[in-house]
Amino acid sequence: MASSTITSTVKSPKLLKTSVNIWFTVVVIGQFIFALYILGVYGVNGLAGDFERWNASTTNGYVPKDIWGNVFFALHMALAAVITIGGPLQLMKKVRSKFPRFHRINGRIYIISAFVISLAGLYLAWMRTMAGGLAGAIFITINAMLIMICAIYAVKFAIARKLAVHRKWAIRLFLAMSGVWFFRVFLMGWIAINQGPVGFDLDTFQGPALNVLYTCSYILPVVFAGFYFKAKESKLPKAQKAISIFILLLTTYIAVGTVVATMGMWLPNL
Ligand code: HEM
Numbered sequence: 684m685a686s687s688t689i690t691s692t693v694k695s696p697k698l699l700k701t702s703v704n705i706w707f708t709v710v711v712i713g714q715f716i717f718a719l720y721i722l723g724v725y726g727v728n729g730l731a732g733d734f735e736r737w738n739a740s741t742t743n744g745y746v747p748k749d750i751w752g753n754v755f756f757a758l759h760m761a762l763a764a765v766i767t768i769g770g771p772l773q774l775m776k777k778v779r780s781k782f783p784r785f786h787r788i789n790g791r792i793y794i795i796s797a798f799v800i801s802l803a804g805l806y807l808a809w810m811r812t813m814a815g816g817l818a819g820a821i822f823i824t825i826n827a828m829l830i831m832i833c834a835i836y837a838v839k840f841a842i843a844r845k846l847a848v849h850r851k852w853a854i855r856l857f858l859a860m861s862g863v864w865f866f867r868v869f870l871m872g873w874i875a876i877n878q879g880p881v882g883f884d885l886d887t888f889q890g891p892a893l894n895v896l897y898t899c900s901y902i903l904p905v906v907f908a909g910f911y912f913k914a915k916e917s918k919l920p921k922a923q924k925a926i927s928i929f930i931l932l933l934t935t936y937i938a939v940g941t942v943v944a945t946m947g948m949w950l951p952n953l
Contacts (some may be wrong), residue, residue, distance in 0.1 A: 691733070696923050697929045698923065698927040699914070699915060699923045699926065699930075700926060701927075702926075702927040702928075702930040702931045702934070703930060704913075705875050705930075705934055706930050706931075706933070706934045706937070707771075707774070707786065708849055708864060709859070709934050709937055709941065710771070710937065711771045712767075712941070713765070713864065713868060713941035713944075713945075714767050714770070714771055714861070715768070715771075716941070716945050716949055717767055717864055717867070717944075717949065718764055718767040718768045719949075719953070720948075720950075720952065720953060721760060721763050721767065722764050722947035723771075723952075723953040724736070724737070724739060724740065724952050724953065725737055725744070725757075725760035725763075725764075726760070726761075726764060729757060729760070734753070737756070737760075739952050740900075740948065740952045741814065741901045742812075742814060743756075743807070743811050743812060743813070743814075743873075743877075744756055749811070751806075751810075752806075752807065752810060752811055755803040755806045755807055756803075756807060758799065758800075758803045759800055759803040759804055759807060762796045762799055762800040763800065763863075763930060765792065765796055766793060766796045766797070766800060766860055766945050767794050768858055769792060769796075770793060770857050770860055770861070771790060771857075773786065773789055773790060773793055773819070773853070773857070774853070774854065774857055788826075790853075793856075794834050794837065794838055794856075796829060797830050797831065797833075797834040797856065797860060798834060800830075801827035801830050802827075803839075804823065804827055805824060805827050806826060807873070807878035808820045808823050810862070813895055814888045815888045815889060815893065816887065816889050818889060818892075818893070818894055819888070819889070819897070820899070822894070822897035822898070823863075823897075823901065825902060826859065826862045826863070826900075826901035826902070829859040829862075829901070829902065829905055830856065830860055830862075833852055833855045833856035833859050833905065834856055834885050836852040836855075837849055837853045837855075839852075840852055841904050849893045851908070851912055853887060854887065854908055855905050855908050858904035858905050858907075858908055859901075859904070860868075860906050861904070862900050862901040862904070863900075865897060865899070865900035865901075865937075865939075866897065866900035866901065867944050867948065868940035868941050869896050869899055869900050869936075869940055870893075870896055870940075870944075871940045871943040871944040871947060871948060872936050872939050872940030872943060873892065873939070874943070875939060875940070876939075876942045882895075910926065911926055911930075914926040917920055
């Protein structure tokens with residue numbers, strides 16, 4: 684995996700490269716499990732016409748008589764599976780260099796999906812009652828805006844053949860698109876560390892801890908990418924070491940959150 688991940692194209696010190704590759708490997712495994720959950724719960728039950736089972740892990744998946752809401756939810760789920768599988772593949776250098784045609788087609792699908800999943804998500808967030816209330820809707824809206832901005836810039840620089848800049852925006856896009864996955868994993872990590880739901884109300888799904896987690900999941904990864912690019916290009920060993928240690932600590936937290944989310948949220952609903 685190490686030689687096939689996102690850092691391979693640019694020279695960077697070993698520790699930074701290794702830490703990013705470990706991070707990416709954990710993220711790929713975690714997103715693959717999330718994709719299996721999406722396909723199992725929403726895909727299999729949807730194809731079987733058993734739409735009520737969409738509500739096993741979300742309160743407003745299938746709402747009788749809300750035809751448009753259900754259509755947008757189904758579209759949102761179909762694209763969620765597509766991008767959760769296609770996103771990591773798009774960043775793997777080996778896939779890029781061995782299957783350039785796949786990279787181009789998958790890239791187009793990923794970009795179009797970024798807009799459609801965000802617009803469908805915005806409809807669900809504002810036209811239905813959403814878990815997390817107003818704060819949840821505002822934060823996910825910021826995430827949708829970030830996704831669309833990163834997608835526009837990734838396309839713009841790909842068309843201009845400025846591939847190094849395109850790659851940076853593609854990584855930012857991947858991080859923004861992974862926001863909902865980060866949120867689930869960070870939340871389950873938080874619950875595991877505190878041995879329960881601390882800092883928010885489980886019934887209303889609102890509270891300060893969730894606002895912090897939304898920020899860490901939906902916004903900060905995109906901001907952090909900028910620091911990472913700067914540290915990598917700066918050739919300052921101290922900055923690179925600091926970023927590497929941060930990535931390794933974060934990866935440990937993500938690994939814990941992924942295990943807890945898999946065991947407590949995704950596997951039981953399959
Ligand atoms: C881009 C990657 C995204 C993925 C992979 C994704 C995935 C999912 C999944 C799997 C669910 C069902 C709930 C569950 O079983 O956990 C869901 C629900 C939902 N998503 Fe997304 N989503 C993404 C982006 C967005 C965006 C950008 C928005 C808003 C603008 C959004 C808004 C919603 C809403 C409102 C629901 C309904 C459930 C609730 O009340 O929380 N999603 N999404």
